[in-house]
Amino acid sequence: IFDEITTIRKLKEIKMAAFDVNEVIYFEFSRKTRTFSIECSDQFKTTYELNSKLYHMTMDEVSKCIIFEEDIQLKMLNHLNIHSIEHTVIQVKLPEMKFPIFMSVNGVFLHEDKIIFTTVDIDLLKNSLTLVDRLNRERARMLDNLNVGIAEAELIYNQSQAIDFKYIYVNQAFETIIRSTRDELIGKLNSEVFKDRKSIHIPLYQEVVEKDYVSQFNYLDPIYKTWYHVTVYKSSNSRFVTVMHDITETKKLHEEQKYQIDHDSFTGLLNDRGLYNALNEVKKCELAVCFFLDIKDFLTIVDFHGIEVGDYIIKEIATYFKAFDFKDKLLSRFGNDLFVMILINPSQEVIFKATEYMNQFSFVEYEINDIYLQVKHHIGCATYPEHTNDLKEIVPLASMASKQASLSIHHTVHFYHEQLKLTKQRDLRLAILLKKAIEEKRIVIYFQKMMDVKHNTIYAMESLSRWHDEDLGFIPPDQFFRIARDYSLIEMLETYVIDQSMLSFSQWMTSEHEINTYLSINLSPEVFTSEKQAMLIKDIANRYGILTKQIIIEVSEKVFVNQTSLCQEAILRYKDLGFQIAIDDFGSEYSSLSILDKVDYDVIKIDGSFIQRLRLKQNQEIVEMIVKITKMFKRRVVAEAVESIEDAKYLTSVDCYLHQGYYYHRPEPYKIKK
Numbered sequence: 001i002f003d004e005i006t007t008i009r010k011l012k013e014i015k016m017a018a019f020d021v022n023e024v025i026y027f028e029f030s031r032k033t034r035t036f037s038i039e040c041s042d043q044f045k046t047t048y049e050l051n052s053k054l055y056h057m058t059m060d061e062v063s064k065c066i067i068f069e070e071d072i073q074l075k076m077l078n079h080l081n082i083h084s085i086e087h088t089v090i091q092v093k094l095p096e097m098k099f100p101i102f103m104s105v106n107g108v109f110l111h112e113d114k115i116i117f118t119t120v121d122i123d124l125l126k127n128s129l130t131l132v133d134r135l136n137r138e139r140a141r142m143l144d145n146l147n148v149g150i151a152e153a154e155l156i157y158n159q160s161q162a163i164d165f166k167y168i169y170v171n172q173a174f175e176t177i178i179r180s181t182r183d184e185l186i187g188k189l190n191s192e193v194f195k196d197r198k199s200i201h202i203p204l205y206q207e208v209v210e211k212d213y214v215s216q217f218n219y220l221d222p223i224y225k226t227w228y229h230v231t232v233y234k235s236s237n238s239r240f241v242t243v244m245h246d247i248t249e250t251k252k253l254h255e256e257q258k259y260q261i262d263h264d265s266f267t268g269l270l271n272d273r274g275l276y277n278a279l280n281e282v283k284k285c286e287l288a289v290c291f292f293l294d295i296k297d298f299l300t301i302v303d304f305h306g307i308e309v310g311d312y313i314i315k316e317i318a319t320y321f322k323a324f325d326f327k328d329k330l331l332s333r334f335g336n337d338l339f340v341m342i343l344i345n346p347s348q349e350v351i352f353k354a355t356e357y358m359n360q361f362s363f364v365e366y367e368i369n370d371i372y373l374q375v376k377h378h379i380g381c382a383t384y385p386e387h388t389n390d391l392k393e394i395v396p397l398a399s400m401a402s403k404q405a406s407l408s409i410h411h412t413v414h415f416y417h418e419q420l421k422l423t424k425q426r427d428l429r430l431a432i433l434l435k436k437a438i439e440e441k442r443i444v445i446y447f448q449k450m451m452d453v454k455h456n457t458i459y460a461m462e463s464l465s466r467w468h469d470e471d472l473g474f475i476p477p478d479q480f481f482r483i484a485r486d487y488s489l490i491e492m493l494e495t496y497v498i499d500q501s502m503l504s505f506s507q508w509m510t511s512e513h514e515i516n517t518y519l520s521i522n523l524s525p526e527v528f529t530s531e532k533q534a535m536l537i538k539d540i541a542n543r544y545g546i547l548t549k550q551i552i553i554e555v556s557e558k559v560f561v562n563q564t565s566l567c568q569e570a571i572l573r574y575k576d577l578g579f580q581i582a583i584d585d586f587g588s589e590y591s592s593l594s595i596l597d598k599v600d601y602d603v604i605k606i607d608g609s610f611i612q613r614l615r616l617k618q619n620q621e622i623v624e625m626i627v628k629i630t631k632m633f634k635r636r637v638v639a640e641a642v643e644s645i646e647d648a649k650y651l652t653s654v655d656c657y658l659h660q661g662y663y664y665h666r667p668e669p670y671k672i673k674k
Contacts, residue, residue, distance in 0.1 A: 023047055023121035025092065025103065032113045034059045040094075044121065050096050067091040067100075090119065149174035149228075149244035152235055155202075155209060156189065162206035164191050165199075168239065177228070177244055201232075209234050218247065227251040264333040266311070267318035275332040275340060279392050282344060288384040288391060289343045289351055291358050291413070292398035293317065296376040296406065298337035303564050305371055312368045313375065324357055326350055340395060355381070355413055363411035378405040382416035400424060431487035433469060434480055438489070438496050443467050445500045446667040447508070450520065450638055453648065454657035459638075460518035460552060461508070462660065463501035464667050465493075485526065494527045499540055504670040506544040520552040520582065525559040529566050534573040548578035552603060556584050557595070564598050571600050582638075587622060596629065604630055608641025611661070614650055627656050 023044040028037040038055040045053050057065070067090060086108045093100035103119035110116075143150055150171045156164040167185040175181055180193060190199055208215050214233045221228065227250075231243040262274025270278060282288075295301075295313065302310035314333070321331045321341050328344040343354060358379050366373040380401025382394045397416045400423075405414035437443055444466045452459040467475045484490040498521060505519045527533050541548055553574055559567060571581050582603035583595075587610055606626055610619045623639070630637040639651050642661030651659060 025119045027115075027117050027119065029115045030113060031115065036062045038094075047121075048094075048097050048101075050094065052096075055094065065093055065095065085117070089122070092119065143171040144173075146171065147173055147245075149177040150241065151185075151244075152239060152241050153190070153205075155206060155238045155240070157238070162202050162209075164189050165202065165205060165240075166190070167193075174244065177246070179224075205232060205240050208232050209238055209240050218251075219244075267314060267333050269318055269321070269339075270330060270332040272332065272334050275330060275334065275342075275395070276392055278330050279342070282391065285344055285384070285391055287345050288394060289346055289354065290382050290384075290394040290398040291341045291354065292334070292380045292382075292395065292402045293339040293341075293358075293361075294378040294399075294402045294406065295337040296378055301373065301375070303566075305368075305373070309368050309371060309373070313366060313373075316364075316366065317377075320361055324354060326354070334395070338399075340398070342394070358413045359411075362405075362413065376411065378402045379413045380405055380416065381413050387416050397421070427483055427486065430472075430475070430480065430483045431489060433472070434467070434483055434487075434493070435489055437467060437469070438492055441496075441500070443493070443496060443500075444669050445497065445504050446669050447504070448660065448667040449665040450658055450660040451664045452657060453652060453659055458514060458517050459658050460520045461505060462520040462522075462554070463497065463505070464522075465497050466667075466669070481524065485524065490524055490526050491530070491533075494524060495536065497521075498537055502540055502544045502546055506546055508670055509546075518550055518552050518580070519546065520554055522554045522584065525555070528553070528555050528559065529570045531573070534570070534577055534579070537579070538577050549580070552580045552582050554582045554584040554605070557586050557607075564595060568599050575600060585640075587626065596633075601635065603636045603638060605638045605640055605660075606656075608661070611639050611641045611647055611651075612643070614647055620650075623651075623656070624654050627654055631655065 022041055024041040025044060026039040026041075029035075030037075036055075036057045036059070038057065040050060040053045040055075042053070044050070085105055088105050090103055090105060091100045092103050101121060101123035104122045106118050106120055108115070108117040150169075151167060151174045152169040153165040153167050155162040156166060166187065166189050170178075170182055170185050175185070178185065185193060204215055204217075212234045214231065216229070216231050219228045219230050220226070226246060227248045229245045229247045233241055235241045262270055262277055264271045295317070298310065298313070301313070314337075317339055318331075318333065321339060324341065326343055326346060328346075330340070330342040330344070332340040332342075334340045341354075343350060346354070358381075362377050362379050364375050364377065366375060380398045380403070382388070382397035382401060384391050384394045387397050388394055397420075400420040401414045401416040404420060405412075408414065446464040446466050447461045448464060449458050450460040450462060451457075465477050465481075467477075467480050469475060481490070481493070484493040501519065501521055509515060509517065521537075523533070537551070537553075538548055541551060555567070574581060580602040581600065582605055583599075583601050584605045585607045586604045587607045604626060606623060610623055613619050614623070627637055629635075636658060637656055638658040638660055639647075639656050640660050642648055642651065642659040643663050645663065647661075648659060648663055651657075
């Protein structure tokens with residue numbers, strides 16, 4: 001009895017687990033009476049809100065509630081292969097149900113004249129599958145509408161080595177890229193489709209699949225010359241997906257942009273950036289020779305003769321460089337008036353020819369629109385690996401050599417030597433020390449008086465700079481000002497000098513009660529022509545209580561000759577603020593009376609070289625002519641380097657009364673009161 005009770009309880013638990021707690025319907029069909037007994041599980045009744053679990057229906061009534069396939073009904077009526085209806089899908093809508101649902105037929109068996117089976121609710125699964133199918137179709141349509149080629153493939157292995165791959169899926173864009181249809185691709189091996197082209201990327205595909213990472217690369221179709229950007233990633237097991245995007249137009253645009261960035265638009269030569277990029281791409285360089293060309297006084301030529309003349313010279317140099325007969329050469333317009341030619345792996349014969357070719361070009365006569373010009377080209381040369389182990393360094397080394405050529409009277413190529421590098425290193429050390437000296441205020445301001453001998457008064461005080469280094473001793477002003485220009489310290493240096501000069505001058509005026517004396521300050525071309533400098537000097541003057549009309553700005557005559565129009569613009573800025581302008585070193589190396597009617601000046605300072613040789617009749621005539629011109633235009637004239645009483649008497653005799661020199665006053669420092 002106990003065993004029987006236990007068995008009944010067990011069967012009840014099994015029934016509840018297998019039937020009652022699931023959405024199941026139990027069907028019992030009597031072939032004899034052609035009726036159905038239908039029992040719903042508790043869960044089914046609850047889910048679909050039925051009032052009853054049990055239903056008895058005829059075949060006709062069931063056909064209204066349940067949709068069978070026709071052959072299933074025949075099989076049920078005739079007991080033919082009844083198990084074949086198992087796992088088929090039917091639609092069920094019992095009288096109290098709001099909508100039909102899908103159910104799967106399970107557990108079909110015969111008992112006497114009855115067919116018994118159960119159905120399981122698969123409506124959610126069926127709807128999900130329908131949704132998935134729709135999404136897959138939409139996904140396929142979406143992929144077909146993309147402009148990128150997409151393909152899925154499966155690797156084919158020989159033991160552990162991938163040797164081929166089979167196409168699983170391709171979209172329309174991929175068909176266009178590969179120029180093959182889906183029927184020709186899907187299910188086929190790549191080696192079958194492209195018998196004449198073996199894929200070189202199979203090892204990469206294997207690595208992507210086995211290491212599960214994304215790889216990207218650009219690929220050039222060797223037949224159709226089309227560029228593609230390819231992305232490869234693992235999809236599942238031994239499968240991978242490739243995404244191919246046509247980047248041919250982008251590639252062309254990029255190449256055009258790169259060309260524009262790396263080349264000088266006027267000559268078509270590489271610019272400085274392009275030259276260094278090209279040097280980075282040079283492979284197997286055993287020998288290189290660099291020629292560096294600098295056009296002497298190019299700005300002067302442009303200023304005097306116009307931009308068209310300058311452009312003509314630039315074009316001629318570019319043409320000359322291009323004409324040298326050697327294939328492996330890099331040509332660059334390295335700067336506005338700088339050119340570079342680098343020969344890669346030349347023979348000794350080619351080097352000799354190139355040197356002679358450049359020697360012939362070191363002094364050139366140009367004839368442009370009835371303008372006849374003689375132009376010197378400073379050309380330097382350096383070689384790799386003789387002068388440096390860094391290929392890119394031959395350019396600055398050749399530039400050093402060209403600067404050496406600028407100091408020579410001969411028209412030849414100058415070759416780099418180690419002393420030039422030592423000079424460069426020494427200059428760099430000086431630049432570091434100079435910057436520190438400026439910051440620590442160790443550049444001392446000296447004053448030299450300009451005397452008005454007619455009225456026996458001090459006309460002006462010219463500020464001068466002196467630097468004495470603890471280790472190097474006295475460093476001449478022309479040397480440390482050159483260093484300042486070469487290492488971009490000139491603005492820092494001159495701003496410091498201006499500030500200290502005005503501070504000292506304001507204290508000197510107060511202590512000496514000299515209110516009618518001018519302060520004369522020398523400016524370099526770079527600082528003088530800077531748009532912001534005039535206002536900066538005015539601000540410093542205001543800070544120390546000095547009127548701008550008390551300040552004379554001295555600029556070398558050489559600057560006016562080289563950059564006349566630019567200087568005139570700067571002069572107007574200074575004069576608008578009240579400053580006076582003096583042309584310094586007048587009559588020196590670039591003497592030209594023609595600038596006097598082109599610039600607005602107040603004072604001319606006659607170069608000391610004329611005063612020191614006043615015994616020469618021609619120098620006396622030049623001095624007298626300059627004095628007459630200044631009197632004619634109501635300007636003032638100062639004679640520099642007056643060192644003897646004889647010089648002073650002569651100058652006074654020709655009505656030149658403003659004198660500056662050791663005869664009157666040696667430069668001396670003014671100790672600033674704190």
